[in-house]
Amino acid sequence: MDLHHQLDNYCERVGPEFWSEPLNAVTNAAFLIAALAAYLMWRRKTPDDWAGLSLIVILAAIGIGSFLFHTFATVWAVLADVIPIVIFIHVYLFFALNRYLKLPWWAALGIVIAFFAATPFVADAVFAPFVGGSASYVPALLAIFVVGALLFRENQGLGRQVLLIGVVFLVSLTIRTLDEPLCGHVEFGIHFMWHILNSIVLFLLIRVLILHRAG
Secondary structure (H helix, E strand, O other): OOOOOEOOOOOOOOOOOOOOOHHHHHOOHHHHHHHHHHHHHHHHHOOOOHHHHHHHHHHHHHHHHHHHHHHHOEHHHHHHHHHHHHHHHHHHHHHHHHHHOOOOHHHHHHHHHHHHHHHHHHHHHHHHHHHHHHHHHHHHHHHHHHHHHHHHHHOHHHHHHHHHHHHHHHHHHHHHHHOOOOOOOOOOOOHHHHHHHHHHHHHHHHHHHHHHHHO
């Protein structure tokens, strides 16, 4: 694998130059702003909760990794982009199962491992024909709705928030999927909107975790 191989995955990119995706690159600041806002909330409400802090650090890493990918656009940069996202999804799922749904840690961990193992196969076989490169995110979307529906039975307020976050994520994922099909109509693409909406999604997920922990 050539880690320095150049990639052209998004509508906005027109060449190999560092700033070939200015909107996609700059809008990664939204993740850092979301991480800062989440940190301020965490410090005020649950400063002793390492779980919330770990997710905030991962959120900041997502912004940095995505910036690297949308500037360098190489194989190593896509790894810097994808790995923090994958970590966030599975770490958050563990805490959601363990804290919201009150599963024992070993059961929550087992479900997370099964989810991690099954996602690539399910995404490729079931969702890729419909949403292309966004297929790997669909299981995470479904997980949000499932957790939200189960949480709603115990805590309607937080359950409703999780379900609404799922709706925002659905809109965000739709925008990500439409970036390439709409490329002929929107010269600079719409992927940058995925960054903005997704930063909101991740902030709101951490917010629910903090509020749940704070009681």
